[in-house]
Amino acid sequence: MIIKSKKEIPASEITDPLIFKERRNIIKAMLATMAAGAVGISPALADDNNSAWANLPKGDFSADLLTPTPAESVKNYTNYYEFALNKKDSAKLAQNLRTDPWSVEISGEVENPGNYYLEDILRQQTLQEHVYRFRCVEGWSMVVPWVGFSLGHLLKTVKPLSTARFVKFTSVYQPEIMPRQRNNAMLEWPYVEGLRIDEAMHPLAILAVGMYGDILPKQNGAPLRLVVPWKYGFKSIKAIVKIELLRKPPLTSWSQFAPSEYGFYSNVNPAVAHPRWSQRSERQLGSSFFTPRRKTELFNGYGEQVASLYSDMNLRHFF
Amino acid sequence: MILQINNLRPKVIAVCLIPLLWLLIDIAFDNLGANPVQALHIRLGDWSLRFLCLTLAVTPIQIVTKWRGLADYRQLLGLYAFFYGTLHVLAYLLIDHGLIWHMISIDIIESPYIWLGLLAYIIVLLLALTSSKWAKKLMGKNWKRLHRLIYIAAIAAVMHYFWQLKGNLAEPFFYSIIAFFLLGFRILVWVKNRQVNKIKTVSGQRTITLADEQSEMPETVHNSTKH
Numbered sequence: 329m330i331i332k333s334k335k336e337i338p339a340s341e342i343t344d345p346l347i348f349k350e351r352r353n354i355i356k357a358m359l360a361t362m363a364a365g366a367v368g369i370s371p372a373l374a375d376d377n378n379s380a381w382a383n384l385p386k387g388d389f390s391a392d393l394l395t396p397t398p399a400e401s402v403k404n405y406t407n408y409y410e411f412a413l414n415k416k417d418s419a420k421l422a423q424n425l426r427t428d429p430w431s432v433e434i435s436g437e438v439e440n441p442g443n444y445y446l447e448d449i450l451r452q453q454t455l456q457e458h459v460y461r462f463r464c465v466e467g468w469s470m471v472v473p474w475v476g477f478s479l480g481h482l483l484k485t486v487k488p489l490s491t492a493r494f495v496k497f498t499s500v501y502q503p504e505i506m507p508r509q510r511n512n513a514m515l516e517w518p519y520v521e522g523l524r525i526d527e528a529m530h531p532l533a534i535l536a537v538g539m540y541g542d543i544l545p546k547q548n549g550a551p552l553r554l555v556v557p558w559k560y561g562f563k564s565i566k567a568i569v570k571i572e573l574l575r576k577p578p579l580t581s582w583s584q585f586a587p588s589e590y591g592f593y594s595n596v597n598p599a600v601a602h603p604r605w606s607q608r609s610e611r612q613l614g615s616s617f618f619t620p621r622r623k624t625e626l627f628n629g630y631g632e633q634v635a636s637l638y639s640d641m642n643l644r645h646f647f
Numbered sequence: 648m649i650l651q652i653n654n655l656r657p658k659v660i661a662v663c664l665i666p667l668l669w670l671l672i673d674i675a676f677d678n679l680g681a682n683p684v685q686a687l688h689i690r691l692g693d694w695s696l697r698f699l700c701l702t703l704a705v706t707p708i709q710i711v712t713k714w715r716g717l718a719d720y721r722q723l724l725g726l727y728a729f730f731y732g733t734l735h736v737l738a739y740l741l742i743d744h745g746l747i748w749h750m751i752s753i754d755i756i757e758s759p760y761i762w763l764g765l766l767a768y769i770i771v772l773l774l775a776l777t778s779s780k781w782a783k784k785l786m787g788k789n790w791k792r793l794h795r796l797i798y799i800a801a802i803a804a805v806m807h808y809f810w811q812l813k814g815n816l817a818e819p820f821f822y823s824i825i826a827f828f829l830l831g832f833r834i835l836v837w838v839k840n841r842q843v844n845k846i847k848t849v850s851g852q853r854t855i856t857l858a859d860e861q862s863e864m865p866e867t868v869h870n871s872t873k874h
Contacts, residue, residue: 341768405681407813416680432715442858466813563782611743613681615675620745 356530369394372586379541381475386460389532389633390473394459397470397614399540406466406547409514410499410506422547424505425567430551430634436496436572437583446551452485457541457564458534460557462564463596469610475556477540480529488525488573496578497521497530497554497569515581521565522578523556523590524637532557532633535568558627558634560594591647595638596628600647659720663727667734681685684743687785692764696804696822698728699771703801703829709837714849722778725797732768760810770800774824798833801826 347532360416395612432449455477465471482496499519503509509517525532536555537544544550549566556563562582573580582590589603598608609621627634669688673679679686702724705717744751754759772796777783783790805826808819 334649401681513771569692591746601757608757609744609754611682611684615684617684618689618745620747621743621750623750634824 345409366492371463376565379517380543380633381457382541383539384455384475387456389536389630390457391461394461394471396459396473396540397612401613402472403545403548405470407466407549408561410509410517411518411547412508419547420436420543421507425499425500425546425550426502426505427546427551430569432552432568432591434482434486434571434572435569436472436574437489437492438573439489440484441486446537449482450477455537458536460532460553460555461601462561463559463610463624463632465560465562465590465594465602465607467605467607467610468613468629469622469624470613472539472555473541474536475532475541475544476536476555478531479533479535480531482535483528483573485569487561491575493521493525494574494575494577496570496572496574497523497565497568498566499565500569500573507519514630515585518569519565519581520578521554521563522580523563525575526637527556527634530634530637532630541647550562558595558630562590562591563594593638593643593646595634596624596641596646597643598624598628599626600644625636656719656723658725663698666690666731684738687738687742687780690807691731692804693818695728695731695735695771696758696808698724698731699767699797699801699827700825702824703797703826707829707832719858725771726775727780729771732771736768741868742750757814760807764807765809766799767807770796770803774800798830801830 352485391462404419405415405506406419407415408422411418411421411428423522431443433441445551455475457475459471459473460468462472468557497520501509501518503517506517508514523533534555536549536553537551541543544553549564552568553566554568556566563580580590582594583592596607601607607624608622612619612622615622625631653856672685674683674687675689677683679690702721705721705724709715740746740751744754755765774797777786777790777793786793805819805823808822812819
């Protein structure tokens, strides 16, 4: 796959195809040894029975009290507008996504810009299981055991310059596979999200490559997605191909589409209603007909960790 | 004809209950997906809106086909819109919110899309309460005035559908097209009627009252010329 890049990648950084193949074998071998059933699997072919990362150490903020939502619910209830405007079709159509090979361009205000293969990134990072709440702006929520690594750690490896104030993430653009990209539906494509640099560096912010001890299903953002659990779900961008460090805040997709409804910050906040609906409560996936909605918490319950990032801000204004 | 309709009526009543039966089966077999409560809301809301559209479709079909038999079912269809609407509201209050009233009230206050749904429901409720022949006689002209609010209910219900969505607008778009045609048809009939009436007034004929025991909906050209 050709990754479009404005900056030319120095020849020294271009991976020799032979070495690349070897890398793929290495990662496959890594996954195979990690697999609980000792069954070798390739990232693209993982299925439910082979779990790649069964017994990972838990991340620092994984609350033991949280019971993960049944995996089937998480796999079948996800927005992926590049594929379809409804959840059912997007889960099905997302299976067409090409995720192998995958590389991520990291550029902008950094000392070491470049195009990095996902395997190379993974070899440098420590994978952990992060059990986080996930709250969608639509008023539903779930608890997901993500497999991922710290976004801050990755950013440190490319050495951000002091001028880097914001981080812009860009999703994959595959119009030939993604019908809604092809006909320019809803949003401007590719999908773009952003964080302030201190948010990106926060230990809660992770890049996930798996969930439920296994490789990320395509509809859930394979092969690499952002997870920022104190913000509404649409901030947690899927299928990332580009990470840019910028001086100015990027224009994010939903904010561009409806600026009065979706702000840059989009922190979970029950006191700030969406212009068309309340955000006081949420329907937890996996809860029964006899369980009422759960009360939504400020910063999705991660206030203790992240409230200090916004201490001098009016959250109603910077929604 | 009357005999035929009387035989048909219980069947129609039963057929209109199929969506409910189908929903109960889906609940029993856990077929409502990852967010069954949301699916329940959409199912019930959808059926209420469909019956509302069917109720509104009676007059246009009557005018186009000149077949008046359908009018006998308008009240029934309207009552089914009310029935599914009521279940929709009850699911929201009981299942989604577990009758926790302070949460319900703040949810309603902060959610403009619910205001529209509530408006549509209150109208349909009033129409259902006054749907009997007895109420119709008692209310006289006001009955018709009240029952014209069904247009507002239809518009509010479609808006209610649109406003709760972040993205997928295909389905409410479908209903809004239907509502547009149903309402557009009536506006056309109304305009035509007005022209006919003007001509009559000019030529010295007594202006007809638009109300006619038979038709609840805007008068057809056909009706006015009868007088």
